[in-house]
Amino acid sequence: MKRFQEQLQKKSQTLRLSVSERGDLRDRIVSYMEYHPLPQAVKDKPVKAESLVSEAYTTIKLDWLTISRYVGALAVLVLVVVPVVAERAVPGDVLVSGKSWF
Numbered sequence: 001m002k003r004f005q006e007q008l009q010k011k012s013q014t015l016r017l018s019v020s021e022r023g024d025l026r027d028r029i030v031s032y033m034e035y036h037p038l039p040q041a042v043k044d045k046p047v048k049a050e051s052l053v054s055e056a057y058t059t060i061k062l063d064w065l066t067i068s069r070y071v072g073a074l075a076v077l078v079l080v081v082v083p084v085v086a087e088r089a090v091p092g093d094v095l096v097s098g099k100s101w102f
Contacts, residue, residue, distance in 0.1 A: 017025065
């Protein structure tokens with residue numbers, strides 16, 4: 001990873017915008033700023049350098065071992081326990097429907 005960052009840093013130092021590209025980029029930024037002005041409350045508030053740093057994305061770590069255990073337990077419940085209980089059900093139980101299937 002460190003090698004990639006070094007390569008990226010080196011390449012970024014060799015790339016330069018042409019004069020016309022800089023002008024076009026400046027025009028786009030200025031037009032965006034004119035179309036989306038800052039609220040007055042934000043303009044009056046001083047900005048600290050630390051507040052400008054933000055994360056581009058948030059990562060969520062999932063414990064796949066725990067998830068697979070719950071899925072396995074649910075599969076056992078659906079494939080084994082429910083049929084056994086339904087087989088022993090009598091009329092009036094929840095697992096016995098009032099309609100005849102045949």
